Amino acid sequence: MSIEEKLKEYNVKVNARLGELLSNYDPDYPVITEAMGYSVKNGGKRIRPFMTLLFSELCGADRFDSRALDFACALECVHTYSLIHDDLPCMDNDDLRRGKPTNHKVFGEATATLAGDGLLTYAFEIIADSGATDKAKVSAIKALSELAGYKGMVGGQVMDMIGESKPLDRREYEKMNALKTGALLRCTARLGLSAAGCEDAETYRLCDEYCACVGWAFQIRDDILDVIADQSEFGKPVGSDEKNGKTTVLSYMTLEEAQNLAAQLTNKAKSALEKFGRRAAELCELADFLLHRRK
Amino acid sequence: MSIEEKLKEYNVKVNARLGELLSNYDPDYPVITEAMGYSVKNGGKRIRPFMTLLFSELCGADRFDSRALDFACALECVHTYSLIHDDLPCMDNDDLRRGKPTNHKVFGEATATLAGDGLLTYAFEIIADSGATDKAKVSAIKALSELAGYKGMVGGQVMDMIGESKPLDRREYEKMNALKTGALLRCTARLGLSAAGCEDAETYRLCDEYCACVGWAFQIRDDILDVIADQSEFGKPVGSDEKNGKTTVLSYMTLEEAQNLAAQLTNKAKSALEKFGRRAAELCELADFLLHRRK
Numbered sequence: 001m002s003i004e005e006k007l008k009e010y011n012v013k014v015n016a017r018l019g020e021l022l023s024n025y026d027p028d029y030p031v032i033t034e035a036m037g038y039s040v041k042n043g044g045k046r047i048r049p050f051m052t053l054l055f056s057e058l059c060g061a062d063r064f065d066s067r068a069l070d071f072a073c074a075l076e077c078v079h080t081y082s083l084i085h086d087d088l089p090c091m092d093n094d095d096l097r098r099g100k101p102t103n104h105k106v107f108g109e110a111t112a113t114l115a116g117d118g119l120l121t122y123a124f125e126i127i128a129d130s131g132a133t134d135k136a137k138v139s140a141i142k143a144l145s146e147l148a149g150y151k152g153m154v155g156g157q158v159m160d161m162i163g164e165s166k167p168l169d170r171r172e173y174e175k176m177n178a179l180k181t182g183a184l185l186r187c188t189a190r191l192g193l194s195a196a197g198c199e200d201a202e203t204y205r206l207c208d209e210y211c212a213c214v215g216w217a218f219q220i221r222d223d224i225l226d227v228i229a230d231q232s233e234f235g236k237p238v239g240s241d242e243k244n245g246k247t248t249v250l251s252y253m254t255l256e257e258a259q260n261l262a263a264q265l266t267n268k269a270k271s272a273l274e275k276f277g278r279r280a281a282e283l284c285e286l287a288d289f290l291l292h293r294r295k
Numbered sequence: 296m297s298i299e300e301k302l303k304e305y306n307v308k309v310n311a312r313l314g315e316l317l318s319n320y321d322p323d324y325p326v327i328t329e330a331m332g333y334s335v336k337n338g339g340k341r342i343r344p345f346m347t348l349l350f351s352e353l354c355g356a357d358r359f360d361s362r363a364l365d366f367a368c369a370l371e372c373v374h375t376y377s378l379i380h381d382d383l384p385c386m387d388n389d390d391l392r393r394g395k396p397t398n399h400k401v402f403g404e405a406t407a408t409l410a411g412d413g414l415l416t417y418a419f420e421i422i423a424d425s426g427a428t429d430k431a432k433v434s435a436i437k438a439l440s441e442l443a444g445y446k447g448m449v450g451g452q453v454m455d456m457i458g459e460s461k462p463l464d465r466r467e468y469e470k471m472n473a474l475k476t477g478a479l480l481r482c483t484a485r486l487g488l489s490a491a492g493c494e495d496a497e498t499y500r501l502c503d504e505y506c507a508c509v510g511w512a513f514q515i516r517d518d519i520l521d522v523i524a525d526q527s528e529f530g531k532p533v534g535s536d537e538k539n540g541k542t543t544v545l546s547y548m549t550l551e552e553a554q555n556l557a558a559q560l561t562n563k564a565k566s567a568l569e570k571f572g573r574r575a576a577e578l579c580e581l582a583d584f585l586l587h588r589r590k
Contacts, residue, residue: 090404109385118445125440134429145420150413158324
């Protein structure tokens with residue numbers, strides 16, 4: 001089975017569990033759960049839940065382990081909240097997300113703001129309510145709150161905003177991405193390993209290195225696709241970064257250098273998992289798949 | 296020592312700890328921690344942290360127990376995030392909060408949105424990083440995520456928004472308040488008791504009843520003060536609810552009936568804590584103090 005087929009197989013499980021978790025309507029205010037569900041269900045590739053589940057399996061959890069699945073869904077709620085708030089008029093002011101109207105276009109700004117708040121809060125409830133041990137829950141909540149918060153993803157959003165008024169230099173751009181997109185990718189390892197009850201510091205370190213490399217390669221590929229992709233396939237206007245005067249990796253290196261760097265990072269990611277042998281095969285295939293993705 | 300003096304004494308500890316928790320600046324994006332700190336430091340009465348600490352003492356914790364203090368600060372971060380988002384132009388569009396410019400007036404809407412997101416996320420990090428047991432942390436996180444989320448405070452905000460386009464009836468108004476302000480007050484008991492390691496279901500039930508009654512009495516007093524208060528003392532324009540066509544408790548009862556109801560609720564709150572005797576003295580004094588407050 002190819003890694004793409006495997007991703008689809010896992011997505012079926014993730015989507016089913018997200019559907020269950022987001023089916024709790026109160027007749028006095030159904031709009032909030034509708035708004036939360038709207039954006040969660042308009043899912044993308046679901047790379048983060050997939051990685052969370054693969055990391056739990058790397059450490060001996062069963063396929064689709066219910067605790068890892070809940071941790072994965074919590075992470076997807078945090079990712080979705082960040083997209084809803086990022087799309088707001090006061091932030092990126094986007095009308096479309098994955099080809100569909102953004103949350104505030106459908107539900108209005110106030111409800112969209114609250115739907116984001118609701119999803120972020122719910123992520124912690126999902127973890128606290130899961131079947132994991134208290135130790136695993138606390139470990140997961142520590143990871144999620146650190147990496148999604150002001151020292152992580154939220155910090156990255158702030159740097160991204162700063163980058164709109166003055167171009168970021170290379171160091172700043174790489175840091176911004178390490179926070180804005182890298183932090184949640186690193187969370188996949190922390191959550192997956194926590195769910196599996198892993199307590200080995202070296203395993204956490206190696207998986208974190210894999211995530212940091214894959215996260216940076218992912219962003220480089222995104223910057224490349226913004227220039228070379230077929231618009232209908234990529235899902236957002238091609239060339240929009242340059243037009244918007246945004247710093248990208250191509251602001252300071254050529255297309256060829258960028259693709260080489262992404263390939264090097266992918267190799268480094270795979271090397272980090274060498275000691276796990278065959279058990280890391282899917283995570284290695286995933287790194288290659290992300291390096292060559294067309295959208 | 297009067298309960299007001301005691302509240303001030305506790306506030307010194309709470310403010311000092313909040314100051315420590317919010318002093319972590321990153322030179323690449325200092326604005327996010329400045330924005331988070333700005334609103335946290337522009338504190339109100341700090342009733343919620345005070346109650347959290349009193350509940351922990353009710354169950355045998357030392358005065359200013361460091362775990363209860365951290366849980367109290369986490370709750371104050373959640374309360375503050377809710378005010379920042381509530382003040383945004385797409386929500387209540389308020390320029391002033393406690394006599395000072397609101398967060399988005401100082402830092403802009405995008406940063407204010409992110410500062411709220413950052414505070415909400417940080418609340419869970421504070422609990423996860425505290426010195427409490429894993430069991431106490433999970434219990435606190437469960438309480439906070441349930442009561443602050445879409446089934447609690449966020450749900451109340453949504454009902455409040457609905458109430459702006461069509462008047463709420465009495466049942467809806469009471470439910471809206473139970474969610475919007477009552478939920479976080481109920482959180483004080485759950486957090487304080489969790490910090491103290493309480494596992495007695497009856498204690499949780501009685502303290503929850505106290506909080507629910509005090510919360511509702513608090514809102515009734517707020518509605519009354521909106522009509523009778525001295526504007527300079529109350530801190531927001533008097534009579535603004537009626538002018539804005541908002542449902543208040545005075546939409547369906549007289550001033551006298553409302554004050555009587557608040558007094559009954561205060562008695563009910565105190566009765567709920569009867570079995571704790573002298574140990575609940577301060578919580579009982581606090582209920583009386585809130586009933587008669589002038590601002």
